[in-house]
Each structure stands twice: as C-alpha cells, then as structure tokens.
Amino acid sequence: MVKVGVFSAQGAVTEHIYMLRKTFEEMDIQGKAILVKSREEAREIDGIIIPGGESTTISRLLERTGVGEAIKRRAEDGDIVVMGVCAGCIILAKSIEDGGEKVKSLALMDMKVRRNAFGRQRESFEVDLEVKGLSKPYHAVFIRAPIIEEVFGKCEPIAYFRNKIVAARQDKLLALCFHPELTEDTRIHRLFLSLHYGSQENA
Amino acid sequence: MAREIRLEQLRHGTELLKRGFAKMQKGGVIMDVTNAEQAIIAEEAGAVAVMALEKVPADIRASGGVARMADPKKIQEIMDAVSIPVMAKCRIGHFVEAQALEALGVDMIDESEVLTPADPFYHIDKRKFKVPFVCGCRNLGEAVRRIWEGAAMIRTKGEAGTGNVVEAIRHMRIVMGMIRHLKRMEDEDLYLLAEEYAQSYAKAAEQIIGREIDSDTPVFGEYVYDDVKQEIFEILKEIKEMQRLPVVNFAAGGIATPADAAIMMQLGSDGVFVGSGIFKSSDPEKRARAIVEAVAHFDEPEVIVEVSKDIGEAMPGIEMKELKVRLQERGW
Numbered sequence: 001m002v003k004v005g006v007f008s009a010q011g012a013v014t015e016h017i018y019m020l021r022k023t024f025e026e027m028d029i030q031g032k033a034i035l036v037k038s039r040e041e042a043r044e045i046d047g048i049i050i051p052g053g054e055s056t057t058i059s060r061l062l063e064r065t066g067v068g069e070a071i072k073r074r075a076e077d078g079d080i081v082v083m084g085v086c087a088g089c090i091i092l093a094k095s096i097e098d099g100g101e102k103v104k105s106l107a108l109m110d111m112k113v114r115r116n117a118f119g120r121q122r123e124s125f126e127v128d129l130e131v132k133g134l135s136k137p138y139h140a141v142f143i144r145a146p147i148i149e150e151v152f153g154k155c156e157p158i159a160y161f162r163n164k165i166v167a168a169r170q171d172k173l174l175a176l177c178f179h180p181e182l183t184e185d186t187r188i189h190r191l192f193l194s195l196h197y198g199s200q201e202n203a
Numbered sequence: 204m205a206r207e208i209r210l211e212q213l214r215h216g217t218e219l220l221k222r223g224f225a226k227m228q229k230g231g232v233i234m235d236v237t238n239a240e241q242a243i244i245a246e247e248a249g250a251v252a253v254m255a256l257e258k259v260p261a262d263i264r265a266s267g268g269v270a271r272m273a274d275p276k277k278i279q280e281i282m283d284a285v286s287i288p289v290m291a292k293c294r295i296g297h298f299v300e301a302q303a304l305e306a307l308g309v310d311m312i313d314e315s316e317v318l319t320p321a322d323p324f325y326h327i328d329k330r331k332f333k334v335p336f337v338c339g340c341r342n343l344g345e346a347v348r349r350i351w352e353g354a355a356m357i358r359t360k361g362e363a364g365t366g367n368v369v370e371a372i373r374h375m376r377i378v379m380g381m382i383r384h385l386k387r388m389e390d391e392d393l394y395l396l397a398e399e400y401a402q403s404y405a406k407a408a409e410q411i412i413g414r415e416i417d418s419d420t421p422v423f424g425e426y427v428y429d430d431v432k433q434e435i436f437e438i439l440k441e442i443k444e445m446q447r448l449p450v451v452n453f454a455a456g457g458i459a460t461p462a463d464a465a466i467m468m469q470l471g472s473d474g475v476f477v478g479s480g481i482f483k484s485s486d487p488e489k490r491a492r493a494i495v496e497a498v499a500h501f502d503e504p505e506v507i508v509e510v511s512k513d514i515g516e517a518m519p520g521i522e523m524k525e526l527k528v529r530l531q532e533r534g535w
Binding site for chain 2: 052057061098122125179
C-alpha cells in the first residue's frame with residue numbers, strides 16, 4: 001500500500017487527490033491519497049505533492065505547520081518522493097530569481113527558477129510538450145508559470161518549452177512548471193509514482 | 204522544426220486557463236487594497252491575490268455617488284508593487300471598463316455590484332475576454348447565469364463594506380442548500396429550473412424590444428432563449444452530478460474576523476475575499492495574517508482561537524436595518 005499526500009493549505013489540492021486516485025486505479029495499485037496539513041501526517045506518507053497556488057502563501061504555511069521541515073528532512077534522506085507543481089516547483093528550488101526573498105524555499109533541487117516568467121494571467125497558455133519518459137506529447141497547462149532557468153549538480157531537465165526548461169527531475173524529486181492536475185491525462189502522476197517504485201520494484 | 208510547429212498550437216485565454224487560474228486561488232484570501240503600501244502588507248501576510256481599488260467598499264458606501272472602475276494608474280502602481288495576482292473591479296455590464304482592465308493586464312476582473320451598475324439589461328459577455336472574471340451571486344440562479352456568461356469564479360455577494368457577515372452566510376447557505384437540493388430533482392424538474400433561471404434573459408430582451416420574444420429573438424449576444432435554457436440545463440446537470448459549482452466559489456461581503464473567514468470555509472467556500480475588513484481595522488497587518496491562517500486551518504478551532512488573540516479592533520460594522528443602499532440588490 002502506497003500513501004501519497006497532497007500539502008493541503010492552499011491551491012489546487014483536490015485536483016491532485018482526484019488525479020492520484022485515478023492513477024492508482026489505472027495502474028491497478030493499492031494506494032491512498034491523503035490531505036497533509038501537519039508534521040505528523042507528513043511523517044506517515046511515501047510521497048507528497050506540493051500543489052500549484054501562490055508560492056508566497058504556500059511556503060509560509062509549509063513553514064508555519066512544520067510540514068516543510070518534515071518533507072525536507074525526509075527528502076534529504078531519500079525517504080520520500082516529492083512532486084512540486086508550479087508554486088511547488090519554486091518551493092523545491094535551491095535558488096529563486098526576482099522576488100525570491102518572498103518565498104521560503106525548501107532548497108531541495110539543484111535548480112534556479114524564475115517566478116511568473118511568462119508574465120501575467122493573459123499570457124498563460126496551453127501547449128503540447130515532449131516530456132522525457134513519455135512516449136507521446138503531453139498537453140501542458142501553464143498558469144502564471146515559472147521557468148527553470150538552469151539546473152546544476154544532479155538535477156536533470158525532462159521537458160523544454162522554447163528552449164527553456166519547464167520540468168526537471170533529481171533522484172526522487174520532480175519539478176513541473178505546468179499543471180498535470182488540470183487535464184485527465186495521468187501520465188505525469190504515473191511518472192511521479194514510478195519514482196517511488198523505481199528503487200523497490202518496477203511499476 | 205518541430206518546436207516552431209508547437210508555437211502555432213499555443214493557446215491563450217481558454218476556459219481551462221481561466222478556470223485553472225481561479226483554482227490556484229483556492230484556500231486563499233484575496234484582500235482589497237487601495238495603494239502599493241497596502242498591497243505589500245497583504246502579500247507579506249500571505250494573501251493569494253489583491254483587489255486593486257480606489258476606495259474600499261466601506262468608503263464607497265459612505266461617499267455615495269456613482270462608483271466606477273479605479274484609475275488605471277492606481278491599479279498599475281499596485282501591479283508593480285507585488286508579485287501575486289492583481290484583480291480589479293469593473294461596473295456590471297460595462298464591457299469597455301473590462302476591456303481597459305484587460306489591456307492594462309490585470310489577472311482577473313471582478314464584475315462587481317460594489318460599483319454602480321452600468322447596463323440595466325445585461326452583464327458582460329465574459330467569454331469574449333482572455334482574462335478570467337469573478338462575479339457575485341446571492342443564489343444559485345445568479346451563480347449559474349454568471350457561469351453561463353463565462354465567469355471563471357463565483358463569490359457570494361454578502362453585503363460589502365458592512366463588516367457584518369450575515370448576508371455572506373445567507374447567500375452561501377442559499378447557494379449550497381440549492382446545490383444539495385438538486386440531488387433530489389429529476390431531469391424534468393432540472394429543465395423547469397433551467398427555464399426559470401433563463402427567464403431573466405428573456406425579460407431583458409422583452410424590455411429592449413418592447414414586445415414578446417419569439418424563437419429567433421436574440422436574448423444575450425447572439426443566443427436565443429432556447430439555447431440559453433438548454434445550456435443552463437447542462438450546467439445544472441453538471442452541478443447536480445458534482446455537488447458543487449463547476450467553478451471556484453468564494454465568500455465575500457462582510458467578513459471582518461478570522462472566525463468570520465473560517466465559518467465561510469466550513470459552510471463550503473473555496474476561499475474568501477476580505478474587503479474593508481482588513482484596512483478598516485486597527486491593526487491591518489496582524490488581522491491580515493490571522494485571516495490567512497484561519498482560512499488555511501478553518502476546521503481547527505485551536506488555530507482559530509490562537510490567531511484571534513490580540514489582533515486589535517475589527518472594523519465597526521453596520522446592522523443591516525441601518526443600511527440605505529443594499530449593494531447586493533445590484534445585478535440579477
């Protein structure tokens with residue numbers, strides 16, 4: 001039984017719960033998708049999603065609840081898989097350009113991100129992207145999205161848009177600038193779960 | 204090159220992007236601000252967005268006269284000051300104010316009853332815009348009509364600028380109660396309800412042409428009555444099935460304390476707007492933070508009690524009987 005949490009303080013939380021349940025069903029695995037609000041809950045899970053929302057708000061609440069610290073410690077021990085989406089991607093980065101002082105990052109991934117890199121909401125867009133590890137393009141929804149300006153160390157880009165990195169992976173951590181919870185396509189959530197199974201068994 | 208082909212497939216301003224933007228606000232607090240300094244306070248307190256205004260609703264109410272879209276220069280100052288999304292209000296039906304706000308680049312437009320309505324017949328056709336809209340409602344009929352017109356977010360109207368939560372609670376209970384009631388309705392009854400909800404468009408068209416409409420009379424944009432009715436019926440079926448609105452549903456209009464914010468969340472809101480409640484209180488910084496925490500932990504009384512301590516005086520508030528103007532009655 002795999003237990004995957006979604007940090008549930010602000011943002012698109014229920015959408016990820018829905019997608020996780022759908023993914024468990026499609027992959028035919030025993031899984032539980034749960035809301036994570038406290039440090040205690042963060043200790044009992046195999047994976048966690050930090051969802052899209054406002055990075056300033058979510059990072060503040062990660063700190064205040066102690067969930068951020070719990071995730072950081074466990075991730076550094078390689079004890080948990082983590083997916084950061086949009087705001088969550090910013091929160092995973094070691095370096096944030098512009099306005100980074102407003103976001104308290106967990107500094108887990110070797111990457112530098114830029115917030116609102118495409119501009120305001122009217123510049124938000126949908127596009128089909130090639131993602132490493134997926135055989136067909138993925139329909140990606142970018143909402144006031146960040147970009148990953150550069151990766152270093154062990155972080156590896158897995159998707160580009162106009163030569164800019166929009167998804168990256170580092171060991172058991174996955175960062176996305178777009179929103180895989182807003183379509184019905186579960187392939188990104190599968191990719192995420194495969195990081196958990198990767199080390200133990202192949203899903 | 205493959206990459207260039209992808210560029211042609213780029214899509215902006217779709218329903219998915221508009222509704223998606225609104226979903227990112229869930230569990231958050233959107234605060235009314237009137238200058239850059241207040242916007243920074245709101246952002247630092249953890250607001251998910253700010254609503255840029257010239258005056259907060261309590262002052263709009265006090266000053267009377269016609270309330271219009273804010274000075275774009277003011278809004279721009281606020282946009283320049285913060286990195287969170289900035290929303291702004293236009294008058295009901297004033298699609299040129301909306302076009303101006305879209306051109307300015309605000310992230311969401313509030314077609315708001317807090318301003319003086321501009322069009323006696325129609326709300327804005329929000330599908331024509333790339334920028335998402337939020338609209339107020341007092342009941343499911345108003346909510347469904349605004350969703351049909353393209354709103355990406357709904358909020359209860361409450362009674363803005365009063366610091367009195369009673370109307371926000373009234374509207375949330377009416378909307379949520381009716382959503383639950385849909386479960387007990389068969390398609391036939393839903394169809395009758397769709398007809399009732401669509402009547403408002405027929406009536407507007409009849410006032411305009413001065414006679415009864417027929418099956419070819421446009422009642423909203425290019426839409427004829429039967430199309431509106433059919434599409435509203437589809438929305439109602441979706442609401443019945445999902446047991447919630449298909450767009451994000453916030454609470455607004457009278458929220459003044461952390462407990463006010465939390466009760467709206469417990470009643471089923473996805474987040475809250477706080478208008479006059481923050482910057483008309485004695486310690487806006489503390490109150491703003493406390494309301495953000497209360498919304499994130501709305502079902503944990505121990506957090507509510509903790510954050511409610513020592514945050515200064517709330518705005519004074521007004522009893523409903525004392526009101527000369529009820530803003531909630533604007534819009535239909």
